[in-house]
Amino acid sequence: MTVFDRDSIQSFHFTGCDFDAASGVARLRYAFDDGAELVETVTIPGAPFVLDGARAQAAEQALRLLHLIAGVSYYKAAVPERIRIDGYAIDAATAALMEEIYVNGLGEFAYRNGLNLHGRIRFPADGQGIAKAPTLGLRRHALVAIGGGKDSLVSIEALRALDVEQTVTWIGGSQLIKACAERTGLPTLNIGRQLASELFELNRQGAYNGHIPVTAINSAIMVFAAVLLGVDQVVFSNERSASYGSMIEGTGEVNHQWSKGWAFERDFGGHVQRTVAADLHYYSLLRPLSELAVARQFARTDRYDAHFSSCNRNFHLLGERPASRWCGVCPKCHFVFLALAPFMPKPRLVSIFGRNLLDDPAQTAGYDALLEFQDHKPFECVGEGRESRAAMATVAERPEWREDAIVERFRREIRPQLDAGELDIAPLLVIDDEHRVPQALWGRLRAYLAT
């Protein structure tokens, strides 16, 4: 058996991609040097698909975009200096977008592995500029990504309130997400995705490993599905706080959730309209909101209390799922508990989590990191430090919370060291104007979010 020697690998190849319209299966193929192909599959329900000329062309563009972006899972195993694309050519704009996604989306990966990817990742641009994408006449309908957590449920309820037709869509086999999707009572779509199983073997043999920009991959899958299904909107639920990373001394900003941020949304969404379909809108409905503003929206209904979870330990592809929907010890559990506390009655919140995290001294270090007190914000999808500090300062004023262990310590040790003027929660709930929400929806959405 040959062993994977990551340092001897010279090049990464995008060896090809194809789509079988009869079965709905897309195959994304990759290889290192002259090695065996690694094949990832994505299965879109609803086959057979019948695509006319313009839509077939758009589907091919969307498939290539997905092929390029999903390659990041495999490229990271060796991060070789050369990249080759077989079967199709890309233009300079596409190459620049891929370099942006790979360098930034692998930011945490590079930091943890002691690698510098700046200037190292070069996609070969040898194609003519891609012809401007036509308007396909897509029907008004939203494919809304659902992740099992609070954010997408806020978007789904907003679209329901605004009478936007939607299909609640998720990728992969998570039972938790399925239960949340079914709880919405709306039409659902479950897209299949199988990573090349050889990747796990490469990991065992010492491949580089670490975080990848999974939201970029999910976005490209959803855009491909939207073209096949003939719908005009792909809706994500990425809040504005996601654009801010962790400040690492000596390194600068490293953003775990880069592909949930505004730069990705703006550049990917623009590229889709230019190269796939002019009338296909990719946007995040929650971009104008902070994490705290999303938490406030979520608290408006208890419909999902017994179903949702933001704890990422539920979403491993391999291995066991946690016994409880909320592990109670990870940064996401810490943050979501804190973010919801100002907006929910205490008994409701404690009953969702099955315990009171703010009264557990064992969680002190976790909360210090969120507050950026003698630590940096964790590499997780959590709000900004100033949001955590404002939420903590708010509950510290509430009689039902102020004596709980973590809150009491905050009042005693941390708050006196903070600038009181920066602990007000109200400015963090303001609705921002930087977003890609279609104009036709924005006015009504703004009014809904402001109530």
Ligand SMILES: CC(=O)N[C@H]1[C@@H](OP(=O)(O)OP(=O)(O)OC[C@H]2O[C@@H](n3ccc(=O)[nH]c3=O)[C@H](O)[C@@H]2O)O[C@H](CO)[C@@H](O)[C@@H]1O[C@H](C)C(=O)N[C@@H](C)C(=O)N[C@@H](CCC(=O)O)C(=O)O
């Ligand atoms: C569930 C989770 O948090 N997984 C992260 C974890 O991976 P682990 O090895 O513990 O388990 P698996 O997720 O089962 O992954 C097995 C291996 O497969 C690789 N892989 C997985 C998916 C993929 O699309 N490409 C892949 O190459 C993975 O690297 C493993 O080797 O630790 C990994 C290393 O830090 C993380 O990369 C895993 O994160 C998943 C890709 C994942 O889906 N995470 C989401 C829950 C997540 O972090 N979402 C963020 C969005 C961040 C973003 O940049 O878009 C969020 O919650 O907002």
Ligand SMILES: Nc1ncnc2c1ncn2[C@@H]1O[C@H](COP(=O)(O)OP(=O)(O)OP(=O)(O)O)[C@@H](O)[C@H]1O
């Ligand atoms: N398996 C998935 N399939 C489709 N979309 C997903 C999947 N997992 C996450 N997403 C989407 O990716 C985006 C980021 O995920 P994230 O985990 O932040 O959101 P969430 O699960 O809705 O809420 P929370 O932040 O509370 O976990 C959201 O738009 C979410 O819907």
